[in-house]
Amino acid sequence: MLRRAFLVTLITLFVTLPLSAAERFITVASTTSTENSGLFDYLLPKFTEKTGIEARVVAVGTGQAIELARKGDADVLFVHHKPSEEKFVADGQGVKRFDVMYNDFVIVGPKSDPAGVKGMKDAAGAMKKIADSDSPFASRGDDSGTHKMELGLWKNAGVDVKAASGGWYRETGSGMGATLNTAGGMDAYALTDRATWLNFANKGDLEIVVEGDPKLFNQYGIILVNPEKHPHVKVKDGQAFIDWILSPEGQQVINGYEIKGHQAFFANASGS
Numbered sequence: 210m211l212r213r214a215f216l217v218t219l220i221t222l223f224v225t226l227p228l229s230a231a232e233r234f235i236t237v238a239s240t241t242s243t244e245n246s247g248l249f250d251y252l253l254p255k256f257t258e259k260t261g262i263e264a265r266v267v268a269v270g271t272g273q274a275i276e277l278a279r280k281g282d283a284d285v286l287f288v289h290h291k292p293s294e295e296k297f298v299a300d301g302q303g304v305k306r307f308d309v310m311y312n313d314f315v316i317v318g319p320k321s322d323p324a325g326v327k328g329m330k331d332a333a334g335a336m337k338k339i340a341d342s343d344s345p346f347a348s349r350g351d352d353s354g355t356h357k358m359e360l361g362l363w364k365n366a367g368v369d370v371k372a373a374s375g376g377w378y379r380e381t382g383s384g385m386g387a388t389l390n391t392a393g394g395m396d397a398y399a400l401t402d403r404a405t406w407l408n409f410a411n412k413g414d415l416e417i418v419v420e421g422d423p424k425l426f427n428q429y430g431i432i433l434v435n436p437e438k439h440p441h442v443k444v445k446d447g448q449a450f451i452d453w454i455l456s457p458e459g460q461q462v463i464n465g466y467e468i469k470g471h472q473a474f475f476a477n478a479s480g481s
Contacts, residue, residue, distance in 0.1 A: 234263040235446045238275070238283035240354055241384035243429070244268035246404035246473055251466045256453055262446045270353030270384070278302065278432075281439030284447035286432040287454075289354040289402075294430045303432035307455055310463050310474040311428045314358055315406060316419035317389070318344075318398035326398075332422040333365035340368040343377040345397035349388045350380025354427075359400045362424070389415070402427055407468035429474075431455075454478070 243249055244266060253264050264285075267277060271288040278286040279302050286303060288294060297303045316335055318326070324344040326335035339346055340363075348370070349356045363370050370378045379397065381388045385405045392399040393413040401409075406417070431451055436442040453459045460476035467473060 235284040237285045238277040239287040242402045270351040272352030284443045289429045309429045310476045314425040317415045318418045319396040327418040335419045337366040347392035347397040347399045404473040
């Protein structure tokens, strides 16, 4: 009888205990670039230590991340294609969008540089030279923020990549790391965010050939998924994550993340 009473007491205590950090969590739909760059491995433990909330990241292309959030399969959206993010909010799917940080995109290619683009500052002009020379180009082809940027550059260059698909233009349908591996294996050019490139170990014969064009600016934003659309969204904890990311402490952590001595992201939260 005493043993049974003791067990009942233990069970009661267990049920009434507050959630541990491992049990109290939010789901963040984000991009492969924030994951592949190593930023989340550096950032998220600091957030959990501060708040007791675990942030579980689903890292996919920006288009897929937005779709996950649209279906209510995430509490927070953290991606890098501002027009798509603004549409997400305008459609009533998100509460409010905030700038978080930025870096830039770069074009990488083989050291032999068959298209002759090395050192160019005009990204669209470089893409046109790649197309005109039928030089191999590896595209993510996955509706990610990087892929959206790439398609915009092709459009500015007046190049129809759909017509070239399967020829010099190859779509991997994969994340940034896998696409860079493909580019390395076929001596191809590729567009990548700088942070993933810095953290990418298997560079092989690839190097940065085009950088510094203002059009390659890469802004990241964060949005709380609208609980009016999805009542199960963890509003309090999701907002706590956003507030910490935008706070001076969170912004300082972002600025402090380096890859091989290079600052990977530049915090620019403005509350807008």
